[in-house]
Amino acid sequence: MEERYSRQELFSGIGSEGQALLAEKHVLIIGAGALGSANAEMLVRAGVGKITIVDRDYVEWSNLGRQQLYTEEDALTSLPKAKAAEQKLLAINSRVKIVGIAEEFHAENAEQLVESVDILIDGTDNFNTRFIINDVTCKLNVPWVYGGCLESHGTCLAILPGKTPCLKCLFDYLPQEGGTCDTLGIIGPAVQMTAAYQTAECLKFLTGQLMSPEMVYFDVWERQSSSVEVTKLLDPECSSCSSQADYPFLKKEKGLRTYMLCGRETVQVRPGQIEGFSLKALNDRIKQVTSEVRGNGELLIFQINHLRFVVFKDGRTLIHGISDTSEAQKLYQQYIGA
Amino acid sequence: MNIQVNGRRIQLNEHEITIGELLESYNVTKRISVVEHNKEIIKKEEYEQTKITNGDTLEIVHFVGGG
Numbered sequence: 001m002e003e004r005y006s007r008q009e010l011f012s013g014i015g016s017e018g019q020a021l022l023a024e025k026h027v028l029i030i031g032a033g034a035l036g037s038a039n040a041e042m043l044v045r046a047g048v049g050k051i052t053i054v055d056r057d058y059v060e061w062s063n064l065g066r067q068q069l070y071t072e073e074d075a076l077t078s079l080p081k082a083k084a085a086e087q088k089l090l091a092i093n094s095r096v097k098i099v100g101i102a103e104e105f106h107a108e109n110a111e112q113l114v115e116s117v118d119i120l121i122d123g124t125d126n127f128n129t130r131f132i133i134n135d136v137t138c139k140l141n142v143p144w145v146y147g148g149c150l151e152s153h154g155t156c157l158a159i160l161p162g163k164t165p166c167l168k169c170l171f172d173y174l175p176q177e178g179g180t181c182d183t184l185g186i187i188g189p190a191v192q193m194t195a196a197y198q199t200a201e202c203l204k205f206l207t208g209q210l211m212s213p214e215m216v217y218f219d220v221w222e223r224q225s226s227s228v229e230v231t232k233l234l235d236p237e238c239s240s241c242s243s244q245a246d247y248p249f250l251k252k253e254k255g256l257r258t259y260m261l262c263g264r265e266t267v268q269v270r271p272g273q274i275e276g277f278s279l280k281a282l283n284d285r286i287k288q289v290t291s292e293v294r295g296n297g298e299l300l301i302f303q304i305n306h307l308r309f310v311v312f313k314d315g316r317t318l319i320h321g322i323s324d325t326s327e328a329q330k331l332y333q334q335y336i337g338a
Numbered sequence: 339m340n341i342q343v344n345g346r347r348i349q350l351n352e353h354e355i356t357i358g359e360l361l362e363s364y365n366v367t368k369r370i371s372v373v374e375h376n377k378e379i380i381k382k383e384e385y386e387q388t389k390i391t392n393g394d395t396l397e398i399v400h401f402v403g404g405g
């Protein structure tokens with residue numbers, strides 16, 4: 001028995017066979033925020049073979065209150081979360097293969113990222129991305145574990161495509177109402193509890209056991225919790241998981257795509273394909289427009305009037321200080337490129 | 339009447355209330371909730387017709403967006 005995993009192997013639910021299985025598995029985590037960090041750290045310590053973690057954001061001070069993989073240094077240098085997470089996770093367990101990808105998870109790269117993994121963990125903070133996850137996992141028949149948390153409550157549901165109801169079976173529209181962590185706030189215990197449920201289901205699946213068919217909901221502040229067995233709600237005509245599925249969220253778009261990060265006065269602009277884009281060339285160009293430019297090799301940050309632009313290696317840009325998407329597109333074309 | 343919601347006993351002034359009305363009083367968005375009434379899962383289309391009476395047990399879970 002390897003000392004590092006000895007306590008986990010002693011646990012009857014896993015044992016040495018379970019531990020050996022874990023070492024062969026590949027988990028994909030979408031989002032390296034609060035839930036993504038917590039799940040990733042537990043899985044890395046548990047000795048999963050490989051973790052790929054994808055995130056489109058960079059570390060800010062407001063993240064440090066609950067996103068456990070990040071430090072003040074990461075916030076000071078505005079490191080992309082995927083890169084900062086990769087470093088921390090490797091320092092925790094160098095035996096695990098860890099790949100951090102500082103990109104958005106979207107309809108165009110989803111299939112390629114999900115293709116070879118055993119299971120996917122939801123660490124996102126929005127339903128747009130979750131519905132893309134839902135469609136691609138249904139299409140490729142990969143299980144995933146949904147998790148969400150806000151204020152002091154949270155919820156978790158494991159989804160086995162075609163066998164248990166998918167997100168689309170359970171609700172058929174993209175919820176726009178309701179708060180986000182940036183408007184209603186969140187506390188660490190709600191994150192940890194949600195991630196604990198997610199990681200537990202993930203470990204069960206990876207060690208060849210059944211995941212729970214129940215959706216769990218709790219409020220850790222009010223000390224409430226509830227579980228409902230949802231299997232009956234599997235929709236035989238679902239557009240994502242049934243035999244007549246057409247995967248509505250995997251339809252590819254063309255050109256510039258904008259997305260509003262709600263509650264943050266930030267718009268993300270993502271180019272379809274940009275040829276020969278380099279942060280260095282942009283750096284040289286933008287220095288003629290503003291003196292407030294800095295970078296860390298992974299991204300470039302510059303300020304023009306009250307607007308802050310954060311540009312990633314793939315040309316994707318977060319524009320802070322704006323909430324109008326068409327205005328953001330214009331600014332993108334003006335300063336970054338087509 | 340007395341009912342049980344998510345393991346807690348609740349007293350209501352009404353003698354009868356629908357699941358839809360109960361969710362509204364809890365400020366739960368109906369379209370992203372899942373409700374079990376006396377161990378039986380209830381379809382969303384039936385929320386407004388399904389009546390809750392004294393002694394009933396409910397489990398209410400709903401989707402949460404943040405993370």
Ligand SMILES: [Zn+2]
Binds near residue numbers: 166169238239241
């Ligand atoms: Zn479905």
